Amino acid sequence: MKRMLLALGASLVLATPALAQGAPKPTPEQLAKTYAEDQLSLEKCGVPRNAADDYRPAPLLPDQTRAHRITSSQAFKVESIASGLVNPWAFAFLPSGNMLVTTRGEGLRTVAPDGKVSDLITGTPAVKNKFRLFGMHDVILDRDFPANRTIYLAYVTTLPEDASDTGYIVSAKLSPDERNLTDYTILRKGPVPRRILQAKDGSLFVLTADIVTPYVSAQSLASGAGKVLHINTDGTARADNPFVATPNADPAVYALGVRDPQSMAFHPVTGDLWIIENEPRGGDELNRIEPGKNYGFPLISFGRDNDGKLLNNGLTNKDGLEQPVYFWTPSVAFSGMTFYTGDKLPAWKNSIFAGGLSGMQLVRLELSTDGRVVGEEKLLRDRCRRIRDVRQGPDGLLYVLTDDANGEILRISPN
Numbered sequence: 001m002k003r004m005l006l007a008l009g010a011s012l013v014l015a016t017p018a019l020a021q022g023a024p025k026p027t028p029e030q031l032a033k034t035y036a037e038d039q040l041s042l043e044k045c046g047v048p049r050n051a052a053d054d055y056r057p058a059p060l061l062p063d064q065t066r067a068h069r070i071t072s073s074q075a076f077k078v079e080s081i082a083s084g085l086v087n088p089w090a091f092a093f094l095p096s097g098n099m100l101v102t103t104r105g106e107g108l109r110t111v112a113p114d115g116k117v118s119d120l121i122t123g124t125p126a127v128k129n130k131f132r133l134f135g136m137h138d139v140i141l142d143r144d145f146p147a148n149r150t151i152y153l154a155y156v157t158t159l160p161e162d163a164s165d166t167g168y169i170v171s172a173k174l175s176p177d178e179r180n181l182t183d184y185t186i187l188r189k190g191p192v193p194r195r196i197l198q199a200k201d202g203s204l205f206v207l208t209a210d211i212v213t214p215y216v217s218a219q220s221l222a223s224g225a226g227k228v229l230h231i232n233t234d235g236t237a238r239a240d241n242p243f244v245a246t247p248n249a250d251p252a253v254y255a256l257g258v259r260d261p262q263s264m265a266f267h268p269v270t271g272d273l274w275i276i277e278n279e280p281r282g283g284d285e286l287n288r289i290e291p292g293k294n295y296g297f298p299l300i301s302f303g304r305d306n307d308g309k310l311l312n313n314g315l316t317n318k319d320g321l322e323q324p325v326y327f328w329t330p331s332v333a334f335s336g337m338t339f340y341t342g343d344k345l346p347a348w349k350n351s352i353f354a355g356g357l358s359g360m361q362l363v364r365l366e367l368s369t370d371g372r373v374v375g376e377e378k379l380l381r382d383r384c385r386r387i388r389d390v391r392q393g394p395d396g397l398l399y400v401l402t403d404d405a406n407g408e409i410l411r412i413s414p415n
């Protein structure tokens with residue numbers, strides 16, 4: 001075991017200098033620090049699933065993987081503000097000061113600022129915590145929540161009349177006492193939905209997964225799986241979606257060819273839609289999404305399939321298919337993501353933060369003005385926790401949700 005850890009640490013440090021132009025070259029001292037941090041993390045937390053996988057396809061763009069590892073100048077402290085949440089998946093900040101939290105196998109609860117966890121909110125659909133993959137996923141508040149009390153939920157359940165798992169995007173209203181859901185409306189029924197994001201105009205972007213081999217859905221315009229979808233708040237497809245006139249296409253499709261995208265956020269300056277998706281085994285990708293574009297899965301991939309076999313003979317590039325801005329081998333297995341836009345942690349302004357599940361880390365990415373990754377920092381690794389979601393609070397601090405049977409909400413503030 002020790003030998004494997006050393007070998008893994010050594011290969012990580014060797015990979016770091018192979019950075020392309022654009023990123024500043026790390027000093028020997030920085031490399032030594034990075035190596036020591038990687039080593040410590042692996043020894044303390046153990047080698048996560050796929051982390052020992054040494055499959056490393058070559059990048060095709062500058063700084064497309066292993067961009068210069070950075071250490072933040074931002075001094076910060078981490079406090080646990082709530083615990084005892086059973087496999088929490090996502091959270092949102094209510095105007096009351098409470099947080100609305102989904103728990104994967106249960107439903108929906110609130111958490112008060114003092115950490116008190118409520119009973120289950122009634123009227124929430126029944127879900128099962130199946131294979132650690134399915135159940136209650138995302139929750140967001142409507143932009144006009146203070147006036148209309150509307151929330152949106154993404155979840156997967158198995159109904160008696162259905163042979164297989166069914167995904168739902170629904171809207172509902174949260175009662176003023178935050179104890180009950182009413183006005184339940186199904187917006188979409190179909191493939192596994194992960195995240196929901198509301199645009200300034202009120203429309204909803206939805207990420208859906210194609211995780212069933214042989215991955216026939218992600219490239220099929222007729223299927224809503226393995227897609228970025230764009231819908232109205234009544235569930236209908238946006239009239240300006242790119243494939244509304246394409247015969248047999250699902251009109252909700254906005255972009256295609258993604259596998260298991262779980263992270264989504266708008267860039268605070270450009271307004272562009274960014275997502276992170278998990279490939280089966282290595283090759284997790286950061287993508288900037290444009291309408292009508294094909295992000296390649298499973299035709300091209302920087303990862304391998306779960307059985308270790310190459311996807312499409314290891315092809316990583318093909319005309320007509322988009323290259324990821326950035327990719328990770330081995331897997332980090334990302335979940336929630338946000339751009340930090342607050343003033344409380346100024347050194348982190350406009351950075352991407354994304355939670356790693358098997359990678360047990362909070363990744364911070366610095367982007368250049370032209371949208372390339374110029375620095376990657378790995379935070380919270382000393383805690384050895386699967387990080388399920390990260391959001392910016394209304395107080396300008398960062399909040400992180402850990403995913404296990406005793407899930408916590410962590411608050412990151414300046415120190």
Ligand SMILES: [Ca+2]
Nearest residue numbers: 285295296297
């Ligand atoms: Ca891709």
